[in-house]
Amino acid sequence: MQHPKFIITSGGYLRLGMVTLHRDLLMPHEDCLGGGFYEFDYAGGILVLSGKSFDYGTPRWGKVSVLKVPEPYRGMPIVYRDSWGSQLDVTHQFTIEYY
Numbered sequence: 001m002q003h004p005k006f007i008i009t010s011g012g013y014l015r016l017g018m019v020t021l022h023r024d025l026l027m028p029h030e031d032c033l034g035g036g037f038y039e040f041d042y043a044g045g046i047l048v049l050s051g052k053s054f055d056y057g058t059p060r061w062g063k064v065s066v067l068k069v070p071e072p073y074r075g076m077p078i079v080y081r082d083s084w085g086s087q088l089d090v091t092h093q094f095t096i097e098y099y
Contacts, residue, residue, distance in 0.1 A: 006049055007035035008059045013068045013099070014078075022053040034059035036080075047073055049080040049090070058082065067094040074098050 002018045009015060010031035017025050022035045035053035040046070052058040059080065067090065069078070078090040 004038050005035060005053070006038045007053065007056065008033040008061075008064060008067075010063075011068070012064050012066050014070070016070070022055050032056040033063050045076060047076050047078045049078065051083065061088065061090075061093070064094060066097055068097045068099050071098045 002020050004016070005019050005022050005025065006014060006016045007022050007025045009026065010033055015025045016038055019025055022032065025035070026032055032053070032055075034056045036049055036051035036059065038050070039048050041048050049059075061080070080088040080090055082088075
């Protein structure tokens with residue numbers, strides 16, 4: 001069954017998609033720095049990342065210096081909510097580049 005999942009690659013790419021497994025979002029020869037699930041808060045206009053990947057664990061944000069975000073999400077605030085209720089304002093914590 002497919003679900004809305006995301007990963008962070010070792011190259012700093014945020015990759016999203018409707019997939020069965022997080023590894024389905026990886027390209028050949030890429031490594032994963034963790035992942036989870038995503039949803040859109042349409043009322044607030046926010047991309048909400050949350051949870052963890054069963055294969056790769058929670059995102060290792062400390063290994064990311066520049067986050068590369070798909071162009072369609074330009075200007076959209078991004079937050080990550082962990083399992084303990086903490087929230088990371090991804091948009092303001094990282095230098096964002098769009099691809």
